[in-house]
Amino acid sequence: MGRQLGVRKGAWTQEEDLLLRKCIEKYGEGKWNLVPQRAGLNRCRKSCRLRWLNYLTSNIKRGEFAVDEIDLIIRIHKLVGNRWSLIAGRIPGRTANDIKNYWNSHLSKKVTSHDKRETAKASYAKVLKPQPRRLSKSLITSGNLEASRRKEEGGEPLLAPDNDAIWWKGLFEKEGENGPLGSADAMRELLVIPAIDNGDAEGIRDENSTFAGDSQEWDDLILDPSLWVQLEGNCLVDT
DNA sequence: AACGGTTGCAACCGCGGAGGG
């Protein structure tokens, strides 16, 4: 089939948004090739899908990126490069397009060519040929103890885990399935991280974190203290 | 106020991968 002729392009009108929204409400997401006809829209399927995913779907976060969101973007980008959808999958409420635009307009200029080379080298070293590192068990234990102590005393909770831990887990597992780089277990084995007991999940959660509470999936990441303590330890300590 | 340059975002395009026949 040839190129569709006569389909509308450019900015979407409110009427078009309404038609698209009603169509998705009625039929659900997917079958994008059927959407223009179902919705009564003179648009191609790609335009409909893009409009829905980047603008109309309900959980999109608007406005400035938070400092910790930016930090997370930079960290994940260091590891996976321009895999915008993968990065977006780890930042609730932000679309791949948002993140790509933000990177291109705000962040890419801040990364020097030297940084880019170092980043690329580091990425390959980590992903393709990780160096086995051992953790300090005392660090792991002390992390869990500290979390419990703060909860008991009603003091400041132990702050959100180093973002490395969150995205490492996010990168490896999602909804119980293996992530793009394999399973978290495989990762643990790769990095020679010993199994430890979970600490008290409530005690370590930072309620003010941008990452807390947006979705069950994200909660699951946040509330897995063993993993982030392990990984944080891994980042900090060689024994 | 008018103009030209810059910025940031929304949207388009082309390509590669997945899956079905």
Add this chain to the structure above:
DNA sequence: CCCCTCCGCGGTTGCAACCGT
């Protein structure tokens, strides 16, 4: 296998808004 269709991704473009002169 091969072909075809559809989906989703990343790169790129278009344009409105903003800013400085």
